[in-house]
Every structure is written in structure tokens, then in C-alpha cells.
Amino acid sequence: MKIEPFKVELWMNEHEEKAVYNTGETCVDSISMEELFELAEINKEEKLTELMQKRLTYGHIFGNPVFKQGIASLYKEIDPEQVLTTHGAIGANHLVLYSMIEPEDEVVAVLPTYQQLYSIPESFRATVKRHTLSPENNFLPDLAEVRQLVSEKTKMIIINNPNNPAGSLMDEGMLKEIVAIAESVGAYVLSDETYRGLTQAEEDSPSIADLYDKGISVSSMSKVFSLAGLRLGWIATRNPEVIEECSLHRDHNTISCGMLDEELAGIALAHKDKILDRNKKIVRDNLKILDEWVQKEKHISYVKPQAGTVTLLYYDFDRSSRELCIDLIDNHGLLFTPGDCFEFEQCIRIGYACKTEELIAGLNKFSEYLATI
Structure with missing residues (x-):
């Protein structure tokens, strides 16, 4: 059975591990087992002992x-x-x-x-x-x-x-x-x-x-x-x-x-309520940072997202989204996803629910790049 290659997955498979600034990630900042147990107020040693017996x-x-x-x-x-x-x-x-x-x-x-x-x-x-x-x-x-x-x-x-x-x-x-x-x-x-x-x-x-x-x-x-x-x-x-x-x-x-x-x-x-409270705070705090950044970048525009962890950033210069994203990851360690992975052009997808410090660092790096356009 023939099927079209999965463009976004192929892109992430090839480039995600090269990222210094992973602003392509689509999950809210991942939690460890230890953090999960802390959120659930579970005794870590007792739970791990129980799991080891299964x-x-x-x-x-x-x-x-x-x-x-x-x-x-x-x-x-x-x-x-x-x-x-x-x-x-x-x-x-x-x-x-x-x-x-x-x-x-x-x-x-x-x-x-x-x-x-x-x-x-x-x-x-x-x-x-x-x-x-x-x-x-x-x-x-x-x-x-x-x-x-x-x-x-x-x-x-x-x-x-x-x-x-x-x-x-x-x-x-x-x-x-x-x-x-x-x-x-x-x-x-x-x-x-x-x-x-x-x-x-x-x-x-x-x-x-x-x-x-x-x-x-x-x-x-x-x-x-x-x-x-x-x-x-x-x-x-x-x-x-x-x-x-x-x-x-x-x-x-x-x-x-x-x-x-x-x-x-x-x-x-x-x-779930504890995890949702944590994660809604991350996406809301980080979107404020992204929104302020978009407002000051003359080459970038977007439709402000209402939900989720991702959005499309549109740019106003003449370059394909794939060429732009390859340049950014290969030469600057900055990961975005090309719009052409979604059959759209003149835009890139950003994931803004990573650690706040990583988002800020990635946006600063992108600003340095845009200053050269």
C-alpha cells in the first residue's frame, strides 16, 4: 500500500537531535518519573519497589x-x-x-x-x-x-x-x-x-x-x-x-x-489537575514572551494562537520555508519546522511550550539571524 511520506516526521527524525535550541518541540516541557511522583505525592521508593515486583x-x-x-x-x-x-x-x-x-x-x-x-x-x-x-x-x-x-x-x-x-x-x-x-x-x-x-x-x-x-x-x-x-x-x-x-x-x-x-x-x-495547572502556566507564560517578540520583529507576523503549543510564524522575505529551516538548524542550531511540511509556504512552525529559558534563547538567536536579512 503506497502512502505519501510523512513530511513533519521525516523532518524531525533528521534534524531534532542536532538542535541546540529546540523550538520545534510540540510537547509541553516533559516531566520525569520523579517529577510525576512528586506531583502525585507518591512515595518514590515504595512505588518503585512495587513496580519492580510486577x-x-x-x-x-x-x-x-x-x-x-x-x-x-x-x-x-x-x-x-x-x-x-x-x-x-x-x-x-x-x-x-x-x-x-x-x-x-x-x-x-x-x-x-x-x-x-x-x-x-x-x-x-x-x-x-x-x-x-x-x-x-x-x-x-x-x-x-x-x-x-x-x-x-x-x-x-x-x-x-x-x-x-x-x-x-x-x-x-x-x-x-x-x-x-x-x-x-x-x-x-x-x-x-x-x-x-x-x-x-x-x-x-x-x-x-x-x-x-x-x-x-x-x-x-x-x-x-x-x-x-x-x-x-x-x-x-x-x-x-x-x-x-x-x-x-x-x-x-x-x-x-x-x-x-x-x-x-x-x-x-x-x-490531572496538577499537571494541567503546571502546563497551562507554561504555555500562557511562554506565549506572552513569543507575542512580545513577534511584535518587535519587523519580518515576522502571526495569528496569535488560542490553544495548544504551536503556531505558524510568517516571514516577509523571499525564501522557501525548507531552505530557511535548513539554514537555521545547520548553521545556527535552531530548530523550527518548515511550513511545507503542512503544505503551506512563507511560514515556519514554532513550538513554544519548551522550558522558558530555552524559548528565550531560541528567539534571541532567531533575532540575530533576522537582523542580517
Whole structure:
């Protein structure tokens, strides 16, 4: 089965380890096991002794119950049995699309977004209609255009909320309108919600799984909870057909997730409020720094993100995004992601949720570079 190369992953694979200033990272500053235990007020020695006694079996085939209960607590209408655990959100997205999309199906997907959300259904020979978001519309969908794109053949509408790479956020009103569009043709809505909860304002960030009985939410422990090393994600949906189909297909590529990983994730979600408080402070403090920097840089502009950990920086000089990013990483140790990884140009993606000191150092280095333009 042929599939388009995953541009952003290929870029990170080649260049991330060269970074002196990693402003390409998309997770909130990662936490260690020791920091996790401190946040959870767990006795480290006792917990490690307990973990060392565990036999390393497959563990819970359908997911550690504590972990699944923690996932369900992130939603209003989801029960633990309506959750499937996966190998990261990347595994969750793949499992949904692998299970639900056939060659004769039609899919409507937003762009820019995480590439697998449109490249995987394209690889299955489905018809993918792309809805391109624009900075002029604050990287939010044009609902009139979405209505024109759907048809009686549309099996699924695919969105990404909050958006990667733009940092835009669809509110409940817009999500309900997308639900109405999907309902009009009987389509599912798959929402990659990997950054859900990391809002700049104190506002609710509803899940599609709570708003629509054919809504499918995908997320992970990586971005919002700073635990990418656990490689855990999930599918949450109230739709029994999706649970059944994804469960059948899951047997072919997962069996179970790591038992120690799920144990640690269960601890994290049992203390999710503490981690979210930490991480919202990081993204909000760091965005203030980024915003002040953008305002003073004459060559740079952006649509200020509403949520998540990333955004697109537009520049006003004549150079491809890939050439610019190669120059920055190879000659200055500064990592960004080229806009062309998301099929956009004249922009680069920055991850601003790293350690504050690293963000400041990276922006200062970029300022030195821009001064030479």
C-alpha cells in the first residue's frame, strides 16, 4: 500500500537531535518519573519497589482500568468501556481510519493538520476533499465551504481541535455547526484533540465525543500531559459501531499497550489537575514572551494562537520555508519546522511550550539571524 511520506516526521527524525535550541518541540516541557511522583505525592521508593515486583506480561489487554477511568474523566459523556487505548494518538488516528474508511468512501479533511489525517485515507484510495484554513479567517473552518464539500457519499469529516500547526480553537458553537453538517449526511466526525485543554483563556474546550453520537475523539498523554515517552493514546466515542470495528482491527496491530506505561499514565490522570495547572502556566507564560517578540520583529507576523503549543510564524522575505529551516538548524542550531511540511509556504512552525529559558534563547538567536536579512 503506497502512502505519501510523512513530511513533519521525516523532518524531525533528521534534524531534532542536532538542535541546540529546540523550538520545534510540540510537547509541553516533559516531566520525569520523579517529577510525576512528586506531583502525585507518591512515595518514590515504595512505588518503585512495587513496580519492580510486577511480572512483565501483556497486562490489561483492553487497557488498565485506572488509566481508562482517567481518560473517561476528561469527557462529560464517555464511560471507560467507550475508550480504546492505543500506541499514542498517532496509533489512534491510524486505527480509526484503518477501521472505518473504505476505498469507495469520501472524506472531508481540514488543512493544515497532522498529515496522517489526510494521507492515510488517501492511501486507502478514499476520495479526500481538503478544506484549506487561512490566516485571514484565523485558521478556522469556513462552514459554508464545508457544507459545499460534503455529499451523500461523505463518510467522515476530519478536524483537528486545537489545530496543529496553527493553534486555532473551534468553540462549542462552531463544533455544533460541524456536527449539524455531519448529521445532514450521516457522517462521522473524527477530531484529533491531542492539544485539548491547553487553552490560553479560562474557557471550556468541548470534545466532539461529548457533542455528537458519531463523534470520535483522539488524544494522548504526550502533549497536554508532558509524557510522550509513555507512547500512549486513545480513542473515545459513544458510537458502538466505531468501538466494535476499531476493537476488531486493534487485535491485528496492538494486542495491548505497555503495562508499566499504563500504570504511570493512570497516576498522571488521577492527578490531572496538577499537571494541567503546571502546563497551562507554561504555555500562557511562554506565549506572552513569543507575542512580545513577534511584535518587535519587523519580518515576522502571526495569528496569535488560542490553544495548544504551536503556531505558524510568517516571514516577509523571499525564501522557501525548507531552505530557511535548513539554514537555521545547520548553521545556527535552531530548530523550527518548515511550513511545507503542512503544505503551506512563507511560514515556519514554532513550538513554544519548551522550558522558558530555552524559548528565550531560541528567539534571541532567531533575532540575530533576522537582523542580517
